[in-house]
Amino acid sequence: MRYYLYGGYELPRDHGRVILGDIDQRQAFWEDVEYSVPGLSDACGCYVFGIRVGGGTKPWYVGKAERQSFKRESLTMDKLTKYESAMKLVGKGTPLLYFYARTTKARHAFSTPSRSKHRDVSYLEKLLISHALQRNKNLINKVETKLLREMIVPGMINTPAGSLTAAAREMQTLMGY
Numbered sequence: 001m002r003y004y005l006y007g008g009y010e011l012p013r014d015h016g017r018v019i020l021g022d023i024d025q026r027q028a029f030w031e032d033v034e035y036s037v038p039g040l041s042d043a044c045g046c047y048v049f050g051i052r053v054g055g056g057t058k059p060w061y062v063g064k065a066e067r068q069s070f071k072r073e074s075l076t077m078d079k080l081t082k083y084e085s086a087m088k089l090v091g092k093g094t095p096l097l098y099f100y101a102r103t104t105k106a107r108h109a110f111s112t113p114s115r116s117k118h119r120d121v122s123y124l125e126k127l128l129i130s131h132a133l134q135r136n137k138n139l140i141n142k143v144e145t146k147l148l149r150e151m152i153v154p155g156m157i158n159t160p161a162g163s164l165t166a167a168a169r170e171m172q173t174l175m176g177y
Helices: 022-036 075-089 119-135 146-150 168-173
Strands: 002-010 046-055 056-065 094-103
Touching: 002 022, 002 046, 046 075, 046 119, 056 075, 056 119, 075 094, 094 119, 119 146
Parallel strands: none
Antiparallel strands: 002 094, 046 056, 046 094
């Protein structure tokens, strides 16, 4: 199973809000996605909502499209509400959506959603959440974050203020984090 990353696709806004419940706006968004990468909207995998402000982009939400396609999963009213709450917290910026699309082994075509799930999609989501949480402590995700928010591993996860021990610094070098 291989993943390819696509994006960031800018989400259209109206009066400072991310894609409202307007079905025409969503349809136009997916037409643009399909024009740039045919088949992507019907693929499965993980997606990341980020907001670009100035020169940098921060992740605000990580999700998975496992049983449904990106098109059916990433822009539900529930997700739009989450994206809008992040935009309100930031106050300004460009909302972006990134897609980690899963591909098939045989043809390198996009994988389709499955009722039996793809275990690797769930694993990738957890991995992306852990990385996103390190970049943004205000990540909107609640599921899969409780342990990551509470766990302290000096030099790796939620490092407390102050200097690291020699062993922690050595491990950072050894492991590359």
